[in-house]
Amino acid sequence: GVTQSPTHLIKTRGQQVTLRCSSQSGHNTVSWYQQALGQGPQFIFQYYREEENGRGNFPPRFSGLQFPNDSSELNVNALELDDSALYLCASSSLGQGSYGYTFGSGTRLTVV
Amino acid sequence: GESVGLHLPTLSVQEGDNSIINCAYSNSASDYFIWYKQESGKGPQFIIDIRSNMDKRQGQRVTVLLNKTVKHLSLQIAATQPGDSAVYFCAEATGTYKYIFGTGTRLKVLA
Numbered sequence A: 001g002v003t004q005s006p007t008h009l010i011k012t013r014g015q016q017v018t019l020r021c022s023s024q025s026g027h028n029t030v031s032w033y034q035q036a037l038g039q040g041p042q043f044i045f046q047y048y049r050e051e052e053n054g055r056g057n058f059p060p061r062f063s064g065l066q067f068p069n070d071s072s073e074l075n076v077n078a079l080e081l082d083d084s085a086l087y088l089c090a091s092s093s094l095g096q097g098s099y100g101y102t103f104g105s106g107t108r109l110t111v112v
Numbered sequence B: 001g002e003s004v005g006l007h008l009p010t011l012s013v014q015e016g017d018n019s020i021i022n023c024a025y026s027n028s029a030s031d032y033f034i035w036y037k038q039e040s041g042k043g044p045q046f047i048i049d050i051r052s053n054m055d056k057r058q059g060q061r062v063t064v065l066l067n068k069t070v071k072h073l074s075l076q077i078a079a080t081q082p083g084d085s086a087v088y089f090c091a092e093a094t095g096t097y098k099y100i101f102g103t104g105t106r107l108k109v110l111a
Helices: none
Strands: A003-005 A008-011 A017-022 A029-035 A042-048 A051-055 A062-066 A071-076 A085-092 A107-111 B010-014 B019-024 B032-038 B045-051 B056-058 B062-067 B072-077 B086-093 B099-101 B105-110
Touching: A003 A085, A008 A017, A017 A085, A017 A107, A029 A071, A029 B099, A042 A062, A042 B099, A071 A085, B010 B019, B019 B105, B032 B062, B032 B072, B045 B056, B045 B062, B045 B072, B072 B086
Parallel strands: A008 A107, B010 B105
Antiparallel strands: A003 A017, A017 A071, A029 A042, A029 A085, A042 A051, A062 A071, A085 A107, B019 B072, B032 B045, B032 B086, B056 B062, B062 B072, B086 B099, B086 B105
């Protein structure tokens, strides 16, 4: 499956944070989503074979990396209070077809 | 665990009844649709999907119906069980697998 770390995190406004994800073995695509309380997940960006393959409506202070070993990172700089949310990592094998993304359980980020 | 959605539309059904959860999607170019179930403290869990060249697909106890004319998607759950209580999201995608999620519906199963 997809595992994310840490499960919970508290940061101060202005700080930087790195969230980690270990994708399902063999999956070549990872996407990150932000889910605010009471809302559906919102697409941040997608990485395919270690390159950004698409981006949602998020500012450049949200950045990511994908590594060859099925792991990836989401970095957020200059944290704002509104960045408090559940951050979800999802992996897939692009072109696999009907099985879609497998989501991790997320990292709950609280910015104070 | 934490609540996934505090002010979501809620559907309450009796255990054993059938549930129908509806979703309106936004992009007529979307060609892939998915239903996810999300329990408190967990990530979305894949339930069933459908491509735009189909109008119905069945799984185990679940059926998804797609009406492209009115951009409407529905999830039918047969013989609803207490374990089906969760928030359900529909998502639409076009080719790149960027998912656009709906706002979600909370399903409450009454014993």
